Amino acid sequence: MSNNQNKQLTTSWGAPVGDNQNSMTAGHRGPTLLQDVHLLEKLAHFNRERVPERVVHAKGAGAHGYFEVTNDLTQYTKAAFLSEVGKKTPMFIRFSTVAGELGSADTVRDPRGFAVKFYTEEGNYDIVGNNTPVFFISDAIKFPDFIHTQKRNPQTHLKDPNAVWDFWSLSPESLHQVTILMSDRGIPATLRHMHGFGSHTFKWTNAEGDGVWIKYHFKTEQGVKNLTADVAAKIAGENPDYHTEDLFNAIEAGDFPAWKLYVQIMPLEDANTYRFDPFDVTKVWSQKDYPLIEVGRMVLNRNPENYFAEVEQATFSPGTLVPGIDVSPDKMLQGRLFAYADAHRYRVGANHQHLPINRPKSEVNSYQRDGQMRFDGNGGKSVNYEPNSFGGPTEVKEHKQASFPVSGIAENVGYDHNDHYTQAGDLYRLMSEEERERLVANIVAAMKPVQRDDIKLRQIGHFYKADPEYGTRIAQGLGLQVPQEV
Structure with missing residues (x-):
């Protein structure tokens, strides 16, 4: 017999359960008694088993793996997990569709989320990207409107092509991403057979404080494969969880998918003279101008043990940064720095970072206390403010973000380069x-x-x-x- 069969069933508060098959009733036929607290607890917990699904990227699949450095780029970044060739960092990835709900089909024409969490020795680092190098809009102020067009009509509760094309036709910056979405790459054959991108421009800073602009490219080692629209529609009807199943089965069979990570590197001063604004996420940098430079290799080799705990409760934010990696003035990225973490505080709770799937492997020392579902020691009796004279954790000045120049007038403006064609x-x-x-x-x-x-x-x-x-x-x-x- 397994250990599971020997364990006694208990209530959520640890008391043994005497009968899990029959509720307590007044007499043989009932009615059911309110004092059956085990029944009440089971039903009440069942009613609350679903956290609110993500507003976007609701349908997803995830896996654990590792990232191994294959090229020394310490001249560009002081990030510890990139500090030496051969260094391995555990990581977790979540792939997703964007517009559909939790029960939607995997093989719809939609961008795919490509969110990677690195559990580094300096804290977690998230790259929250897509399988496309660009996006539909360039400013976060348009994001709620854009997503409304991808969701459901407020009257019919149906998907609304009128809203989709009305918005896109009035937002010509979307044309580049629309072309990618409507091309062969709009429906990947599997989650293993697509590239991933950080999409935004980020900043790497080295130990001397010198910086460069960078873009991330994850290139699939499985090769790019896509589905035609008719095949995708057929699969959506027969197996709407096709991509989720394929990823799980491949890893379970030992066929571990892998991606090579590359970066494009741009000197800081080039941002002022490049023919497209390098911070506009609707544009790419030509690889002829800024060639791909290998960084490392990502391998997925372990499936989750529990989908809800590890995939549904996983939280990612482009603001989850480590020393040596900073952000850029990209207007979409700037909005995401707030919106993603705020979505997690609403959806999973203020203490979402304490959940095992999100908890850093490195020690956490902060003055944040309390909040719903604070399930560790909550800091115990230690001091909960700073500065203090009781030996509490203090700032590490050498890890201040690098300074950067700002100039101009505060106003509502778009990017200078408005060539969307x-x-x-x-x-x-x-x-x-x-x-x-x-x-x-x-x-x-x-x-x-x-x-x-x-x-x-x-x-x-x-x-x-x-x-x-x-x-x-x-x-x-x-x-x-x-x-x-x-």
């Missing part, structure tokens, strides 16, 4: 004729349900400005003419 057009022209055919077919199918021609025509204008052939083929597919003013 060149990179989308370049991407279109890089595609083979077969890839272009599928891209056009995907866009036409997605836009046909839009009820207003003015929305369709406005979006066609953006495609045309990126590449005349691109816009013309979309227009023809929708039975419309490219607007004369374009």
Whole structure:
């Protein structure tokens, strides 16, 4: 017999349970007695088993693994987990779709979240990215509006292509990401067969305090594979958890997926002269200008033991930083620094960082106390304020973030470079004729349900400005003419 079979069943407060099959009743037929506290506790806990699902990235799968450094980049960053070749750091990753709810299908056309937590000796470090190098919008102030268009219509409670294309057609900065989303890469074959990106620009700082701008690229060692729209739709109906199952089964079988991590590195001064604003997340840096430099290798080799504890309760924020890694003025990133951690405080609780999946491997010494579900010693009798003269933890001045210059007038402005068409057009022209055919077919199918021609025509204008052939083929597919003013 296993140990589990020998253990006695208890209540949540540790008392042995005498009968877990029959509730206590007044007489043989009942009614049920309010004093059956074991029944009440079971039902009350059951009612509260679901924490609120994530507003975005609700459907996801996760796995444990390690990151190994393969290249010495200490001249660029003092981050301890990158300090020597061969160094291994435990990590956890969560893949997800963006728009769908917890029960939605894995094989929908949607970006995929790619969130990595490194348990470093200096605390946790999160890279919270996607499987695309760009995003739909460049300023966090537009994010709630954008996500509303991806969710459900307030009257019909149905997905709303009118809202989707109305917003995109009025937000031309989305064109680059829309082109990626509607291309072959819009539906990965599995979570193992896609790249990952930090997407934003970040700053690395070395031991001397010198900095560079960087972008992260996780390149899959399994190769990139995608699904056609018809195959994806078939799988969505037959096995909506296809990607979740594939990842679990691959790791369980010892077929451990791996990614090589690369960075692009830009000297700080180049940000003032580059032909696109390097902080605009709707734009990429040309790899001809800033080639990929290998950093290390990520391997996923262990499945979660409990989905809720390790995947659903996992919390990631781009503000979870370690010394040697800082942020950039990217307007989307700046908003995410607040929004992600705030979402976790609401969804999981103020003490979410104390949960085993989120708890750092390094020692935590802070003056934060109390709050719902504080399940450790809560700091015991130690001093709970700073500065103090009782030997409490103190700041480490050498780990101050590097200073950076700021200038100008405080005002509501966009990025200086408002060319939203060149990179989308370049991407279109890089595609083979077969890839272009599928891209056009995907866009036409997605836009046909839009009820207003003015929305369709406005979006066609953006495609045309990126590449005349691109816009013309979309227009023809929708039975419309490219607007004369374009």
